[in-house]
Amino acid sequence: MKYADAARKLRALGCEELPRRRGGSHRIWYNPGTGRLAPLPDWGAKDLKIGTLRAVVRQLGLDWEKFRQA
Numbered sequence: 584m585k586y587a588d589a590a591r592k593l594r595a596l597g598c599e600e601l602p603r604r605r606g607g608s609h610r611i612w613y614n615p616g617t618g619r620l621a622p623l624p625d626w627g628a629k630d631l632k633i634g635t636l637r638a639v640v641r642q643l644g645l646d647w648e649k650f651r652q653a
Contacts, residue, residue: 586610586625589636592653593623596645617644 590600593612601611601620609622621642624631640650 584631584636585628586623586631589623589631589639592650593643595653596649598643598645612639612643614643614645619644 590610593600596614597616598612598614601613603610608624608626610625612621612623613619614621619642621639623639624635636650637647640647
């Protein structure tokens with residue numbers, strides 16, 4: 584899954600991307616429902632690894648199945 588697809592799913596689940604303060608390839612996501620933050624790599628056209636996605640979803644306090652279906 585590419586970053587754009589993951590970002591679309593996170594937005595659908597109520598998460599928001601925080602503004603960037605520095606350079607780099609990671610973007611910080613915030614879940615207002617749980618108050619948790621998690622970094623998500625933005626590698627453009629390169630696919631994100633499934634373990635990375637699962638870790639971000641867990642850090643944000645979301646359910647993996649809901650993320651997959653979003």
